[in-house]
Amino acid sequence: MSSVVTLPDVTAIRAQFPILSEKVHGRDLVFLDSAASAQKPVAVIDAMSDVMRTQYANIHRGLHWMSERTTEAYEAVRGKVAGFLGAPSREEIIFTRNSTEAINLVAYSFGSLLKLGQAVLVSAMEHHANLVPWQMLRDRSGIDLRIIPITENGDLDYDALEQMLGAGDVALVAVTHMSNVIGGMVDARRVADLAHASGAKVLFDGSQAVVHRKVDVQQIDADFYTFTGHKLYGPTGIGVLWARRELLEAMPPFMGGGDMISTVTFEKSTWAPVPHKFEAGTPAIVETIGLGAAIDWVESIGFDAITAHEKQLVDHAARVLPEVPGLRVIGNPEDRGGVFSFVMKDIHPHDMATLLDRNGVAIRAGHHCAEPLMQHLGLTATARASFAIYTTEAEVDALVSALIRIRDFFV
Amino acid sequence: MEVEDLYNSMIVSRSRAPEFSGVVADETNHAEGNNPLCGDRVRLTLRCEDGLIAEAAHQTRGCAICIASADILAEAVAGQAVRNALQMADQFVLMFENEDAGGVLPGNLQIFLPLRQHRARIRCATLPWIALKEALAHDAE
Numbered sequence: 001m002s003s004v005v006t007l008p009d010v011t012a013i014r015a016q017f018p019i020l021s022e023k024v025h026g027r028d029l030v031f032l033d034s035a036a037s038a039q040k041p042v043a044v045i046d047a048m049s050d051v052m053r054t055q056y057a058n059i060h061r062g063l064h065w066m067s068e069r070t071t072e073a074y075e076a077v078r079g080k081v082a083g084f085l086g087a088p089s090r091e092e093i094i095f096t097r098n099s100t101e102a103i104n105l106v107a108y109s110f111g112s113l114l115k116l117g118q119a120v121l122v123s124a125m126e127h128h129a130n131l132v133p134w135q136m137l138r139d140r141s142g143i144d145l146r147i148i149p150i151t152e153n154g155d156l157d158y159d160a161l162e163q164m165l166g167a168g169d170v171a172l173v174a175v176t177h178m179s180n181v182i183g184g185m186v187d188a189r190r191v192a193d194l195a196h197a198s199g200a201k202v203l204f205d206g207s208q209a210v211v212h213r214k215v216d217v218q219q220i221d222a223d224f225y226t227f228t229g230h231k232l233y234g235p236t237g238i239g240v241l242w243a244r245r246e247l248l249e250a251m252p253p254f255m256g257g258g259d260m261i262s263t264v265t266f267e268k269s270t271w272a273p274v275p276h277k278f279e280a281g282t283p284a285i286v287e288t289i290g291l292g293a294a295i296d297w298v299e300s301i302g303f304d305a306i307t308a309h310e311k312q313l314v315d316h317a318a319r320v321l322p323e324v325p326g327l328r329v330i331g332n333p334e335d336r337g338g339v340f341s342f343v344m345k346d347i348h349p350h351d352m353a354t355l356l357d358r359n360g361v362a363i364r365a366g367h368h369c370a371e372p373l374m375q376h377l378g379l380t381a382t383a384r385a386s387f388a389i390y391t392t393e394a395e396v397d398a399l400v401s402a403l404i405r406i407r408d409f410f411v
Numbered sequence: 412m413e414v415e416d417l418y419n420s421m422i423v424s425r426s427r428a429p430e431f432s433g434v435v436a437d438e439t440n441h442a443e444g445n446n447p448l449c450g451d452r453v454r455l456t457l458r459c460e461d462g463l464i465a466e467a468a469h470q471t472r473g474c475a476i477c478i479a480s481a482d483i484l485a486e487a488v489a490g491q492a493v494r495n496a497l498q499m500a501d502q503f504v505l506m507f508e509n510e511d512a513g514g515v516l517p518g519n520l521q522i523f524l525p526l527r528q529h530r531a532r533i534r535c536a537t538l539p540w541i542a543l544k545e546a547l548a549h550d551a552e
Contacts, residue, residue, distance in 0.1 A: 346427070348474035350449055351418070354529055358417065366449055380450030380472065410423060410475075 007312065008305040014390045016041040027360030030395045035180055035208060035339050035386030036364050037230045040294075044234055047293030048286050058282055060259055074285055077292035078275070084295045085225060086216030087242050094241040094248070094278045095288055099207040100129040102226035102241035103174070105278060106203060107133035109251040110172070110224075111141065118171040119144035121164055121200075123156055123186075124376050125179045128369045130205045134174060148175065150376070154182035154331025158190055165198040173202045174224075177209035181341050181368045181384065184333025185209065188220035196221065201247070207231055211388070212310055212337040214303035217242055229287065233388075234294030238287035241278070248274040255280040298389075306389055310338045313387045317396050324403040326411070330382055338387030341368070344403070347410050349383040352403070355410075359402040361395075417529065418475065419522040421483075426475035431485035435466045440550065444542030446534055451477045455485075455542045459550060464488050464496055474535050476526070481539035483519050488543065493550045500540040507533045 014020050017039050022029050031039060051073065057066035059074050082090040096102040111134075114120075120134050124147050138145040146164060149157045156175065164170065173195040178185050188204055195202040203224035206215055210227045217225045224247070229238040243251075253260055253271055257280035262270040271277040298306070314336050321329055326345035344352060353365035364384045367374045374380060385399055438456040445452050451473030458466045467488050469481040488496040503520055505512035507527055523536045 350474040350532065350535065351476070354532055355418065357529075374450075409418070410427075 006305060006308075008301050008309050008389065010309065010390065010392055013041075013301070014392075016043065017390055018042065018045070020390060024360045024362070025358055030359075030361040030398045032385040032387065032391065032395065032399060033362045033364045034211075034388035034391070035231065035384065037236070038211065038233045038388050039390065040235070041233055041297050043297045044290050044293045048235060048290040051286055051289045056286070059285055060276075070285060073292075074283070074288050077288050077295075080292050080295045081240055081242075084210075084215075084299070085240075085242050086218050088218065089245060091273075091275050092242055092245050092248060094243070094275045095283055096226075096239040096241055097237055097284065098230070098239035099205055099226045099228040100133075100239070102239050103130050103203070103205060104133045105241055105254040106174075106224050106226075106243070107137045109254050109278075110201075110247065111137040111143075112252060113250065114141060114143050114171050116142045117144075117169060119146055119167070119169050121146050121148050121161070121170055121173045121175075123148040123175045124150045125154070125156075125182060125184075125370065125373045126174075126176055127180050127205065127207070128371070129207075130174055130176060130203075131372065143171070144169070146170075147372075148173075150182075153184075154179065154333045155184050156186050156191070158187070158194065161191065162194050165194055165200060168198060170195070170198060170200040173200050175202075175204060177204040177206045177215070177225075178212065178337045178339075179331075179333070180208050180339065181370050181373055181382065182331035182333055183336045183339030183341070183386075184331060185213065185335040185337055187335075188222065192221040192223075208337060208339065213307060223247060229291040229294060232291075232294050233297060235287040235290040237284045238291045240291075245274065248278070251278075253277050253280070257281045259283075301389060309389060310387060313391055313393065313396060314338055314340075316393050317385070317387075320396060320400045324400055325407055327403065330377060330379075338391070339384065340386075341382040341384045343379060343382050344407065345411075347406065349381040351410070352383045352406060355406045356399070356402050359398075359405075361399050361402050363399070417525045419525075421519060421522055422475055422479040425479040425482045429469075429471070429478055429482040431468050431482050432470060433468045434470065435468045440546040442542045442546035444538040444545070446473075446477075446538055449473070449535070451535060451538055453477065453481050453539045453542050455481070455539060455546050457488075457543075457546055459493060459547075462493055462550075464491050464493060469539060471539070473538075474532075476523070476532055476535040477538055480523060480536040483522075484539045484543060487517055487520060493547055497544060497547055500544050503540045504537050507537070 019039050057070045059071040078093045079090045081093045148161050192202045201223040206227040225242045230236040260280040330341040349365035366381050435456045435458045439459045440457040443454045454470040467485040471478045471481045526533050
């Protein structure tokens with residue numbers, strides 16, 4: 001029996017995103033900036049609006065009907081996220097504001113358990129979110145921070161990682177699961193196996209990866225995994241940290257306040273069990289429920305269809321982008337998610353972005369919160385086109401023809 | 412493509428072939444403008460004599476708008492009294508908030524006005540002028 005993956009009905013999917021029928025400068029919106037933040041389907045918009053219209057109160061504290069129903073809806077999302085990540089337990093899911101906060105939590109809390117003489121490894125292609133918190137930990141605690149190089153194609157240099165782990169003092173390898181600039185997927189299982197063989201833990205920043213691939217934290221043998229809701233068609237203000245229970249139990253709280261305590265006296269407090277130990281204060285209730293709706297929505301399409309659609313787009317873009325004279329795609333990773341960074345001879349990425357915008361095409365230009373990577377590549381900025389489940393080949397073609405017109409205009 | 416109103420032909424030509432790039436001889440004033448958000452960088456050098464800007468030049472790494480703005484600045488301030496140049500700088504920055512403020516500026520500085528529709532790019536045009544104000548900060552006292 002052959003397994004045929006049915007491509008998703010992108011027209012039907014697009015109809016679920018009200019914003020995609022908006023005009024920009026009088027033209028149809030071609031939104032190729034989903035890696036920065038994705039647009040939202042009606043299912044997410046309605047879930048958030050419904051909870052505020054019909055079923056809202058603070059959670060974990062009210063003894064009344066509204067609070068109990070809202071608590072149930074909020075906690076149900078914890079279970080959805082656990083299922084989404086293949087996590088063994090819903091209690092290992094910590095809600096944060098975004099992936100950045102999740103990594104800061106680990107850097108602060110797990111970081112406080114590290115000893116002088118131990119090291120953290122990050123890669124040369126990290127988003128600032130997975131670099132700056134570790135620099136802050138290094139400056140605070142004196143641990144060592146080392147950078148795993150990338151290959152010329154823009155893949156993680158696994159041989160270099162193996163060598164670096166040979167030093168024997170590495171406590172944690174913290175790397176992106178998919179580069180937000182080059183677009184390459186990291187072989188997470190390979191990183192985890194290498195790290196574990198030398199006694200190190202491993203954290204993956206999954207902000208980009210969870211949008212494009214099915215992630216199973218047990219299959220990749222991760223210790224920590226983070227992602228953010230707003231790139232996954234959910235709202236801003238809600239992110240996720242998953243970590244192994246024994247790690248979470250050994251880690252001190254990150255922030256103090258309501259909801260994260262067991263008992264409080266003026267002299268001392270004791271902590272609530274995980275996950276609540278890490279969730280101080282009233283959380284992003286509405287946004288969490290929105291994230292739940294986003295996960296349901298993504299799972300209703302399914303990652304087989306999502307990945308098949310993306311592969312088709314990536315192959316198409318890889319074919320047509322080089323048709324633009326003077327255009328150079330940055331990196332040639334072995335397994336590319338739906339992200340292309342590129343530069344054009346004699347045209348600055350910001351000029352490209354503004355001129356594309358005049359044609360209704362939204363892309364990102366700049367350093368993409370990865371300045372050290374830009375320095376490594378010898379660039380100050382790139383243009384980046386990124387794809388989502390609602391992206392079409394016609395939109396990639398619109399990008400290419402607009403780039404050709406810009407080139408003619410400028411050169 | 413409706414770009415001509417924004418990327419005026421002078422912006423394109425002056426960014427492709429700047430006429431005042433480099434460093435002035437016997438510089439008396441200089442300043443650097445950086446936009447960490449996009450990596451644009453302008454280094455401005457001036458030779459001031461008796462309260463006048465005798466010559467200006469720039470070294471700019473950045474987008475077309477930033478390069479053209481620096482180049483047109485160098486042309487516009489040469490021969491101007493320091494006080495006038497500082498006034499031009501204020502008016503240049505102000506014209507993006509208030510269209511009337513640009514009315515007193517030379518026409519080739521007004522070509523940047525369409526940036527009002529592209530707020531994120533105004534900084535590209537004003538960066539050289541902010542550097543000018545810094546370069547002249549002590550002369551103005």
